[in-house]
Amino acid sequence: MTVSKAAEKSSEKASNAAKGRKDAPEGLPEALQLGELSEQLGYVLKRAQLKVFENFLRCMASLQLTPAQFSVLLLVEKNPGRNQTEIASTLGILRPNFVAMLDNLESRDLCARIRSTNDRRSHILVLTDKGKAVLTRAKKLVATKHESRLNELLGQANREALLEMLSKIANEF
Amino acid sequence: MTVSKAAEKSSEKASNAAKGRKDAPEGLPEALQLGELSEQLGYVLKRAQLKVFENFLRCMASLQLTPAQFSVLLLVEKNPGRNQTEIASTLGILRPNFVAMLDNLESRDLCARIRSTNDRRSHILVLTDKGKAVLTRAKKLVATKHESRLNELLGQANREALLEMLSKIANEF
DNA sequence: TGATAATTGTTATGAACCATATCAAATATC
DNA sequence: GATATTTGATATGGTTCATAACAATTATCA
Structure with missing residues (x-):
């Protein structure tokens, strides 16, 4: 029954x-019955990704940072002095779509566009002091509230194995 | 130079x-330098998902099936006699958005809406003969051209471990 | 029973995201 | 120095995703 x-x-x-x-x-x-669906790589991958982004947004609610915005801040911090085209392209963001993203971050005083002196076409990107401070807090939130859940859920060893496999797929599939 | x-x-x-x-x-x-980005779960997960979907579309080019359409066909096959609301909701698709999807599949004679006789509000979904045939071919393509790459890339054991971890994330994160 | 509420598929609509063409300013090329 | 290329930007269209509302039908329950 x-x-x-x-x-x-x-x-x-x-x-x-x-x-x-x-x-x-x-x-x-x-x-x-999900049936074969639960064995489909794409299906499971997509659902996992949605859940992870959802959780990320909740963890970052106080800072109002999306995953994409967080990735921009991280990349600019690690590569100061690069222009919009370089940052956008390594994130897979098309230049036209990157403009509004930067408008947003710049209006919140998190990063700044600086006209390059040796190529006056391009804008050099840098984090503002506020941007650095926010990114520091963001990293802590991500580490303690977000990534830590992976360890609880999978264990340290599995977590690393998962990241490795996903990177392999992202790069070699 | x-x-x-x-x-x-x-x-x-x-x-x-x-x-x-x-x-x-x-x-x-x-x-x-990607820096900490390459350790961010969401970042790696999203990039892997994009690559997998991309590959899926290439493999399915001859059948013109998207991942979402394939999942609908699989679910209807496994659960014949369910209505639109049931199929859509278990796939995480909102009812309004499911209408156009079904219009498409039905116009290609892959599935059919049948007015239920005991609840004349709802449409029962079933695969047409053509739908069943196409799904059979689709499964073969996915297995031989798509999912098989995972085994080549990760090996059978790792492939299963990956699927398991992703399911866990999708369900418990 | 009959008035009211809830459900189903649908339409309309808007937000967010993704992609292409095009432009002016600046620079590179030859 | 004439031509081509690059950079940031705008305009625009296509998908995807989410909400409100509606007619038809069914459920609820006073």
Whole structure:
């Protein structure tokens, strides 16, 4: 009885429809069978990614940073003095779409565009003092509230193995 | 000289900018340092997911199936007789957005909406004969061209471990 | 029973994200 | 010095994702 929920209802639809009765006492809110779906790499990968981004946003709510914005700040901090094209392209962001992102970060005084003196077409990107401070706090939040959950969930060794496999896929698939 | 185009300019920016010279012969096409980014779960996960979807689309080019469409066909096959709300919600698709998806699949004669006789509000979903045939071919393509790459890349044991960890994240994060 | 509430598929609509073409200013090329 | 290329930017269109609202149907329950 408890196992047969899905059976009950889809057979209700199937059989009751044929017999025209609707008064059979009902079981539970039966879940669908995922079947082969749960073995599909893309499916599982996408759902995991959504969950992780969701959790990231919750952890960063106080700083109002999206994963993309966080990645920009990290990359600018690690590579000061690079221009928009360089930062955007290594993040896989198209130049036109990067403009609004920077407008946002700059309006919040987290990073700044500086006209380059030796190539006056390009804008050098740097973190402001506030940007550095916010990034420091962001890193702490990510480490303690976000990445730490991975360790709790998988254990240190598995966590590292997972990151390694994902990097391999990202680079060699 | 041929290799150094990109290098010329950006190290020119970093070092030459300070010294004010632009004539130094240049090194290599320097890539940016990813730094902590490559350890960020969300970043690596997203990039891996994009690569996997990209590969999926290439493998399915002959059948013109997106990952989302493939998942719908799989789920309908495994759970015949369910309505739109049930199929959409277990895939995380909002009902309004599911309408156009079904319009597409139905216009290609891959699945059909059947007015339920015991609840005339709802549409029962089923695969058409063509839908079943296409899904069979799709599964083969996915198995031989897509999922098989995972084994080549990671090995059977690691592949299973990866899927398990991703499922855990998707369900418990 | 009949009035009211809830559900189903649908449409309309807007936000967010992604991609292409194009432009002016600046620089590189030859 | 004429031509081509690069940079940041704008405009624009296409997807994807989310919410509100509606008609038809069914459930609820006084």
